[in-house]
Amino acid sequence: MSSTRDIDALIEMMAKLPGLGPRSARRAVLHLIRKRALLLTPLADLMQTVAATARECLNCGNVGTSDICDICTSEKRANGELCVVEDVADLWAMERSSVFKGRYHVLGGTLSALDAIGPQELRIPRLIDRVATEGITEVILALNATIDGQTTAHYIADQLDGQVRLTSLAQGVPIGGELDYLDDGTISAAMRARKSV
Amino acid sequence: MSSTRDIDALIEMMAKLPGLGPRSARRAVLHLIRKRALLLTPLADLMQTVAATARECLNCGNVGTSDICDICTSEKRANGELCVVEDVADLWAMERSSVFKGRYHVLGGTLSALDAIGPQELRIPRLIDRVATEGITEVILALNATIDGQTTAHYIADQLDGQVRLTSLAQGVPIGGELDYLDDGTISAAMRARKSV
Ligand SMILES: [Zn+2]
Ligand SMILES: [Zn+2]
Numbered sequence: 467m468s469s470t471r472d473i474d475a476l477i478e479m480m481a482k483l484p485g486l487g488p489r490s491a492r493r494a495v496l497h498l499i500r501k502r503a504l505l506l507t508p509l510a511d512l513m514q515t516v517a518a519t520a521r522e523c524l525n526c527g528n529v530g531t532s533d534i535c536d537i538c539t540s541e542k543r544a545n546g547e548l549c550v551v552e553d554v555a556d557l558w559a560m561e562r563s564s565v566f567k568g569r570y571h572v573l574g575g576t577l578s579a580l581d582a583i584g585p586q587e588l589r590i591p592r593l594i595d596r597v598a599t600e601g602i603t604e605v606i607l608a609l610n611a612t613i614d615g616q617t618t619a620h621y622i623a624d625q626l627d628g629q630v631r632l633t634s635l636a637q638g639v640p641i642g643g644e645l646d647y648l649d650d651g652t653i654s655a656a657m658r659a660r661k662s663v
Numbered sequence: 664m665s666s667t668r669d670i671d672a673l674i675e676m677m678a679k680l681p682g683l684g685p686r687s688a689r690r691a692v693l694h695l696i697r698k699r700a701l702l703l704t705p706l707a708d709l710m711q712t713v714a715a716t717a718r719e720c721l722n723c724g725n726v727g728t729s730d731i732c733d734i735c736t737s738e739k740r741a742n743g744e745l746c747v748v749e750d751v752a753d754l755w756a757m758e759r760s761s762v763f764k765g766r767y768h769v770l771g772g773t774l775s776a777l778d779a780i781g782p783q784e785l786r787i788p789r790l791i792d793r794v795a796t797e798g799i800t801e802v803i804l805a806l807n808a809t810i811d812g813q814t815t816a817h818y819i820a821d822q823l824d825g826q827v828r829l830t831s832l833a834q835g836v837p838i839g840g841e842l843d844y845l846d847d848g849t850i851s852a853a854m855r856a857r858k859s860v
Binding site: 472486490495496497499505506507508511515516529530536553555647 | 667706707750
């Protein structure tokens, strides 16, 4: 008999997930135990599968199940437009809005003096390489309207100045706002009204 | 190549958990994928274990890993006091307060005319049986201070009237308040100041 140690350990691990605290983790685990066959076992199986198959795209940083993601391998997405985002959640938010038909580049964060995150810690060297080799005609800087996001956008704009058309999302992104919080319509409007940097 | 179907399915399933919505589920899944080895795989393993071992105590309705739970099998907890709670989260909240040394009875909900939940849908017949056979001297009705919780407490008090000392949590439980939201100190105070029904 293993007592309730495993259940306690499961609650503790769930409580570490973003958006969950100890109380909601307890509720979630009780819910999962009640729906053992319908929810807990399938969820565990799916997690095993994702743990075994999910990986970061070596080209753009998107999350998928192959070394190069579906968007990077799709010829239809090779329209010369490259949308630079901070993380995969932002890429997903852009995809939900269905407004962008080109490819992405996921930086994996923003420049931050405070956290000692420089260009080498992000995918900025790879971005510069892609612009030089992938026939990119426009780079859309779809970074969050935060100080770090805008600092990063300016740094990239400096690096790519003169090599490519540089634009950023315009109308609709509120000051201090994060892309992943915006509704799809707002993202669509901001993309359509994008302006040169 | 399985594309990102599994990742989407995982997000969808996580979004069904209490406390998580689509956005926090996406954040949680990205976090899990980033911490594949440290978090996702161990979490999946733990879920498999809990799915295989967790069960409801046949006596009291607590969640554990054996047919009869640790509290029901512990002789130290056989002090004649039986604490009736709505669900396992409430039992856990009582245990965290460490104020109660007896045994529990988990109803599995409250009476509700609206949802057609009668005594037979809860563990009320089993409660009456336990009071008659387990040497119970006091039943503490630790139900939530909601209308359904108090209706249920009154129903149980009627059923057990004259057979046993009946008390309920007193001081500290706010009107409309739910046990699982209270801090440990409040629960301790309410238990110490319990009064006869
Ligand atoms: Zn890619
Ligand atoms: Zn039990």
